[in-house]
Amino acid sequence: MQVSYRDKRWEFDRRMPVYRLLEKLSLLPENVLVLRNGQLVTEDQPLQPGDEVKIVAVVSGG
Secondary structure (H helix, E strand, O other), X not given: OEEEEOOEEEEOOOOEEXXXXXXXXXXXXXXXXXXXXXXXXXXXXXXXXXOEEEEEEOOOOO
């Protein structure tokens, strides 16, 4: 799978759930949204080799 976050890119060749990917990248689930092939996914959903994964930082303001 191709993973992008901000200006960084990674490639993983094995299946893993979203939460495992976030652990590998040292990202907290409450700070990001994960899109798989353009669709929002939850932490427990599996990611497959061949998926395009985009991680987007959650921004809040007041």
